[in-house]
Amino acid sequence: MTDATLSGPTRREVDRIQDSYMAQVRRRRMYGGLTLAIFVLLMVSGFVVADDRNAGGFWDGWRQMLDFPADVVSEAWEKRANLPGLLVRYFPALMETINIAAVSTLIGAMVGLILSLLSTRGLARWPRLITVFRRFMDILRAVPEIVIALVLIFILGGGPVPAMIAIALHTAGALGKLYSEVAENADLKPVEGLASTGANWTQRMWLGVLPQVAPNFLSYTLLRFEINIRASAILGFVGAGGLGFELRNAMAWGPGRFDEAAAIFVLLFGAIVFFDQISSRYRNKLTEGQ
Amino acid sequence: MTDATASLGSAKTSADALFQRKRLTAFAVPAVIIAYLAYIAIAFDVVGLAQRASGENAVILASDSWSYKTHVTRDNRRGGTTYAIEGERKGAYEDGTRPAWVSGDEDSELVIDLEDGHVVRFLPDNAVAYDVPGFGTIEAQLVDGSLNTNLSDPVPDWINLSDQRMTVTTDAGRLTMTRTRTEVFRYFPGWELFWFTLDSPYHNRSFTEIALGDRIDPDRPNISGAMSDFWNNGMWRHKDVAWAIGETILMAFLGTFGAAMIALPLAFVAAKRFSPFGALRFGMRRIFDFVRGVDALIWTVVLARAFGPGPMTGALAILITDSGTFGKIFSEALENVDEKQIEGVASTGAKPLQRYRFGVIPQIVPILLSQILYFLESNTRSATIIGAITGGGIGLMLTQAIQTQKDWEEVAYYIVLIVVMVMAMDSFSGWLRGKLIGRKD
Known part of the structure; x- marks a missing residue:
């Protein structure tokens, strides 16, 4: 069957x-x-x-890969008595690198916040200009920091400010895009409620949107701060001051000043790990409730 | 009754305290930010920087990036006049030829027309005369190694004068006179010799003339000859630029995918669900943290010592740094896979390797691919920066062009190329992501 x-x-x-x-x-x-x-x-x-x-x-x-680290370590070990002194000596340079990162993250986040709100559907002040602000952020993001930094070093001279401006511009573009993705999912009811009371655009954004998105914004900003510490160390290497600049000088000298290079490596590594840990702890806390 | 009042009262005090605190933070946060910015302004010496900032450099940069200059140079010791675009040997006019705006005879009176009534005349016995409309004629002559002029103090601020040197800068051009030479710059808009240098027979021919007209160089067909002259243009170095862009993208490509290939198996070791040994897991994670913490800058410096400058060094620096980042991201993705699909595959009698292949990989592939493609785009930017440090790719060409401080049109060209390259990689990775895992936005 x-x-x-x-x-x-x-x-x-x-x-x-x-x-x-x-x-x-x-x-x-x-x-x-x-x-x-x-x-x-x-x-x-x-x-x-x-x-x-x-x-x-x-x-x-591949075979020589470990030669240089071995040279640095052995020289640093020979002169290990100098190491604490060198760490103290280069600490201001580390502070400069961190300050560049912090201030450029701060300025970039503020500019990115405004750009993101102006380019989010439903929230934009001038809905017709959304595309303009988006393209503007795309361009800010596409230009590598080093391009802006090198041009500014030519005009302004060496030092931390060119690096700060370069990183801030890039940060504004990068954070603006991430912020705008978060803001797109924000609940519009508080905004409508505020609008019914006659609140202007700034008040609607400040009181209606920001409280909703603040944890995510802060979390992205902290992540960007981590990235910017690395970027500011790298830009130092092309003449923008801070730890990178000191590293280039120590490296240009060659053997004999490798103990200084070792001290700079230690400081940079320590700073990056330290801020990574702090920021990941806070980011977890910020996004926990969601 | 009294109870209710008391609880109301305490609720009110706590609400008041809350408002007090909120009001305080509302003022304290901006105050802290402003205080920090003020501290930075002092620490970075912004005021001093504003004074040191070179407006002149900004003007050079802004004008040179979209214009070029042709030099007319007379050797004041041996005599003889040369004509060269940007003063470079590659842009020199051949003997017996010269720009159309120069007339007269080198031995008696050479007339250089700068337009708008500005005329420079090179006269015998190392003398020069410059007619500036609305000012008069500036005359200067070298006598026994010192410079005599008809200028009287105070000279206008567009003339720079000492007994060794005179520089006259006007809107039409610039005249420089020193003991060794007398030089006139005339500025033109555009990027001159971008297609062909002066020694190429195709210089100053139109596109249709080359593509459709008669054979210009008897030895070569027009199209291939023009292509090869363009490719080997000595001034703009199109061949080197194309290689440099290729090297930069290659660094990003090799680095990103190499890192992903190394990180994927290691991520299984570091993921709680797949790795039974706690110590191994812990060790693997610390290795990821270490590699990430050392940072691309230090890796670049270390690797540049072993491998020398070039794209391989940059690719390895990206590869090593990103292995740590990918290891971390991948192992987190692996910890979040859904157990049910693995169980389902296991219920058909699949062996461990098959369980991974059909139960785990399909779940994490979209996450991994989107991360890898995102990094590919961002590493194109990193490769530009790393190239500037190790000496490879477009980053190196850009830093060199900026350091020589004269070819600003090349700097502008490289910047445009870099931005186009990054945007192209961005849309390419977006397109590929859409193809492979479906469009998200």
């Missing part, structure tokens, strides 16, 4: 479905394999090209 249902036309139907399913699976596997092959090809040829255009080869360099 049950056999009868599977015989004849139905049987063939099942076979047909199975065949087409197997064909589909094979096709998918082939596409997957093809993608993988292209990816592997790109990786391998990219590696070969990069190795070819590099001054030192990959395979030679």
Whole structure:
């Protein structure tokens, strides 16, 4: 009885479905394999090209990789008595690096806040200009910090201010985009309530939107602060002051001042880990209730 | 009755205290921010910086980035006049040729027309005359190594004068005279010689002339000859620029995907659900933290010592830093996978490896891919910066162009290219993300 249902036309139907399913699976596997092959090809040829255009080869360099850290560590160990003094000496430079990061995060967050509210659907002051503000943020984000920093160093001279402006501009673009994504999900009822009492745009944003989004905004800002500490150390290396600048000077000297390089490494590493821990703790706290 | 009053009273005091506190923070937070900014303004010496800021440099930057100048230079010791765009050898006019706005004879009187009535004349015996409309004629001559002029004190502020040197800067151009040479700059808008240098037969030909006209260089077909002359343009170095952009993208590509490939298996070790050994997990996490904490700057410096400048160093610096970041993100994603799908796969009799392949990977792939593609875009920017430090890619060309402080049109060109490159990578990674895991926005 049950056999009868599977015989004849139905049987063939099942076979047909199975065949087409197997064909589909094979096709998918082939596409997957093809993608993988292209990816592997790109990786391998990219590696070969990069190795070819590099001054030192990959395979030679690999063996020397630990030479420099070993030199630094051994020299720092020999002069270990100097280390506390050096740490104290470079502490102001560390403070400068952190200050650059902090102040640029602060300014960037304030500018990004305004830009984000102006470019969020439903909240924008001038809805027609949303696209303009979005493109503006895209451009702020696309320009690498080093470009702005180098141009400003030419005009303003070396020091922390060019780095600060460069990082602040980039931060404004990056945070503006993240803020705007958060603000898009904000509840509009408080805004409408405030509007009914005759509140102007600033009051609606300040009292209706900000209290809703503040935890997320703060969490993104803290994350950005971590990133900006790294960025400000790197910009120091191209002449914008702070720890990076001291590191370049110590490195340019070569052996003999590696103890200074070691002290700077320790300070930078410590600062990054310290602020990472603090900010991740606070970020967890801020987003806990959600 | 009294109870209710008492509780009302206490509620009121606590509400008052709350408002008091809120009012205080409403004022304290802006006050702290302003105090901090004031401290920064003093610590960074913003006032001193405003005084030291070079307005002149800003003007040079703003005008040079969209214009170029042609130099007419007379050697005051040996005689003879040369003409060169931007004063570079690559832009020099060949012997016997010169710009159309120069007339007269080098030995008697050479007339350089700067337009709008500004005319400079190179006269014999190292003398020069410059007619400035509305001011008069400035005459100057070198006599026994010192500079004599008809200018009397006080000279206007657009003339810089000493007994060794005279510089006259007007809207039309600039005249510089020293003991060794007399030089006139005439400015033109645009990026000159962007397509072809003066020694190329295709210079100053229109596009249609090259594409459709008669053969210009008898040895080569027009199109391929023009392509090769453009590609090997010595002034704008299109070939090197294209390689530099390629190197920068290559650094980002190799670094990001290499890091992802290294981090994925390690993330399984660091994830609580897949790694039974607490000590191993803890160790792996500390390694991720360490690698992330050392930061790209230090990795770049260390690697540059071992591998020398170039794209491989940059790629490895990105790879090592991002392995730590990816390890952290991936292991967090792995801890949040849904157990049910793994159980479902296990119920069919799948072995552990198959359980991972069909129960875990499909769940985390969208998260991983979107993170990797986001990093690919952001690493294009990092690669520009790392290139400036290690010496590779477009970052190096930009820093070199800025440090020489004269080719601002090249700086502007590189900046435009970098921004276009980053935006292109941004939309490419967005497009790929849409293709692979479906569009989110």
